[in-house]
Amino acid sequence: MNDSVYNIAVAGATGAVGSVMLKLLEERDFPAASVRPLASAGSAGKTVTFRGEELEVQELTSESFAGIDIALFSAGAARSREFAPAAVEAGAVVIDNSSAFRQEPSVPLVVPEVNPEDLKWHEGIIANPNCSTIQMVVALKPIYDAVGIERIVVTTFQAVSGTGNAAIEELFRQSEAVLKSEEPAALVYPYQIAFNCLPHIESFHDNGYTNEEVKMVKETRKIFVDPLIGITATCVRVPVFTGHSEAVNIRTSREISVEEARRLMLAAPGVLLIDDPEALRYPMPVEATGHDEVLVGRIRRDESAENSLNLWVVSDNVRKGAATNALQIAELLVAEGLLT
Ligand code: 3JN
Numbered sequence: 288m289n290d291s292v293y294n295i296a297v298a299g300a301t302g303a304v305g306s307v308m309l310k311l312l313e314e315r316d317f318p319a320a321s322v323r324p325l326a327s328a329g330s331a332g333k334t335v336t337f338r339g340e341e342l343e344v345q346e347l348t349s350e351s352f353a354g355i356d357i358a359l360f361s362a363g364a365a366r367s368r369e370f371a372p373a374a375v376e377a378g379a380v381v382i383d384n385s386s387a388f389r390q391e392p393s394v395p396l397v398v399p400e401v402n403p404e405d406l407k408w409h410e411g412i413i414a415n416p417n418c419s420t421i422q423m424v425v426a427l428k429p430i431y432d433a434v435g436i437e438r439i440v441v442t443t444f445q446a447v448s449g450t451g452n453a454a455i456e457e458l459f460r461q462s463e464a465v466l467k468s469e470e471p472a473a474l475v476y477p478y479q480i481a482f483n484c485l486p487h488i489e490s491f492h493d494n495g496y497t498n499e500e501v502k503m504v505k506e507t508r509k510i511f512v513d514p515l516i517g518i519t520a521t522c523v524r525v526p527v528f529t530g531h532s533e534a535v536n537i538r539t540s541r542e543i544s545v546e547e548a549r550r551l552m553l554a555a556p557g558v559l560l561i562d563d564p565e566a567l568r569y570p571m572p573v574e575a576t577g578h579d580e581v582l583v584g585r586i587r588r589d590e591s592a593e594n595s596l597n598l599w600v601v602s603d604n605v606r607k608g609a610a611t612n613a614l615q616i617a618e619l620l621v622a623e624g625l626l627t
Contacts, residue, residue, distance in 0.1 A: 292320035293621070296355045296379065298347050298370065299362030300324030300335055303451045304384055307610040308359050313338055315614055318621065325351050326362070352377035356626060357617050360384060361609065375411035380626055382413050382613045389414040389506060396509050399615040400557040401428045406616065406625055413616055418608025419443050419499065419522065420506040423533055425581040425607070426558060426600040429551035431511060435540030438517035441503065444525045444532040445488060446572060447480060449604050454480070458526055476524065485524040497522055530572025531604040539594045545586050548596060552583050557607070562586055570601035578603055579611045 295312060299305035305326070312319055324335045324344045331346040345351060347370055352358060358374040360367050360383040367387035374381050388394040395405035396414045401424050406413065416424075423441060430436060447454040454475045461471035461481035471479045478485060489498035500520040508514050517538075525532075552560040561570045562584035570582030581602045589595035602608060620626050 292318045293356040293626070294321045294323070294354050295319045295617075296323040296325055296352060296358040296374070298325045298351075298358060298360045298366065298374075299384075300344055301326045301330040301333055302361055303448055303455065304361040304605055304609040305359075306335065307605050308361060308613060309335055309337055311606075311610050311614045315618070317614065317617065323351070323355065327366075349373035352379050355379040357382065357620070359613050359617070361613075371412055380409070380411060380413070380620060382415060382616050384415040384609050384613055386417065386502060387414075388412050389416065389502075390509070396506060397616055398424055398510060398612060399619055400425050400555070402510055402512075403619055406619055406623065409625065413620075415609065415613050415616065416506045416510065417499070417502045418449055418602075418604040419445065419520075419531055419533065420503050420510070421608050421612055422531060422581045422600055422602035422604075423503070423535060424507060424510050425555075425602075426535070426552075426583045426598060427537065429555040429558070430537065430539065430543065430548060430596075433547075433551055434543045436516060436537050437540055438538040439507065439519075440536040441518070441520045442534045443488075443499075443503075443520065443522045444484075444527070444534075445499075445522060446527040446529050446531055446604055447524065448529045449488075449531065449608070450475060450524075455528060458528060462526070480524060481526050483526060486521065488522040488524055496520075527572050528576075529603055529605060530575040530601055531608060532570070532572060533600040535598045535600055536589055537596055537598070538592060539596070542594050543596070545588055545596070548586050548598075552586070557581055558583055560584065570599060572601055575601045575603045577606070579607050581607060 322337045325347040333344045334341045352374040358379040358381045364385040364387040367383045367385040371381045447458045457475045464471040499522040503520040559580040569584040585599035
């Protein structure tokens with residue numbers, strides 16, 4: 288094998304994130320010698336297109352990884368738990384988009400703009416954080432490094448593509464039904480999502496928080512290596528196809544002006560500052576869709592508290608929140624010779 292090209296497997300290749308992973312391998316000109324699309328038995332035999340070629344989707348099994356250098360997983364946590372160890376056993380490095388391994392002490396949880404150094408200690412599996420965590424930590428990292436952050440209060444407005452293809456179809460169908468004065472059928476979410484908001488993402492814990500909210504807390508602490516940072520989240524599903532938005536309130540350790548926060552954002556990797564209220568310029572999901580940056584705007588002082596700021600943070604949850612972040616990790620592994 289030519290040392291500079293790699294055999295890639297994509298587990299979950301027909302899903303909302305997996306299909307974008309394939310597109311990005313092509314778009315970013317990743318040095319792929321071959322791509323092996325994998326999915327559950329139900330999707331095996333379908334075809335996906337890569338560099339103009341039709342590739343047949345194979346069933347994901349423990350035997351799927353012979354000769355694979357990098358296995359991108361986005362097939363759900365249960366399949367990651369079942370098959371990622373076999374991929375590592377076969378010699379691949381796994382970049383896993385699920386929650387299966389995110390809290391394992393031996394698994395780095397990486398956002399390339401925030402903690403690329405953690406890739407160095409991987410033992411075969413690297414975890415991609417939850418989409419809501421990724422965009423928040425990219426936006427907060429420059430402030431965290433400059434003045435410290437003591438507490439984060441975040442409310443998310445999450446697009447249905449975070450749930451997958453079935454939820455995208457559900458929002459389409461329900462919107463049509465409502466506009467025709469028909470009864471919208473709720474199959475994916477417990478209630479109608481079209482023209483509605485659900486303060487409920489994943490299952491509820493005994494303390495009243497949802498699993499998505501708990502993920503944001505634990506993942507932020509691990510990525511910032513700051514087990515004591517105060518953080519509380521409210522996660523809301525909204526009738527948007529793509530692009531998660533977040534209202535973020537932070538209390539910093541030292542004072543920082545709005546102007547300085549804006550300057551930091553302008554210099555921050557992966558951040559695009561869109562913050563000109565007079566010109567009605569602020570980040571929105573329709574503007575973030577199809578892009579890889581985290582859009583930040585509405586930066587303003589929280590006048591009710593010391594050393595506190597409000598920010599509005601928007602990003603394409605399928606790209607930077609999942610597929611792009613995984614591809615950036617793969618690119619870093621290649622650049623830094625960390626594929627063994
Ligand atoms: O709902 C969203 O917007 C993001 C969803 C993420 C998600 C959904 C089901 C299972 C995850 C995740 O990435 O944390 C998982 C999971 O892997 O547990």
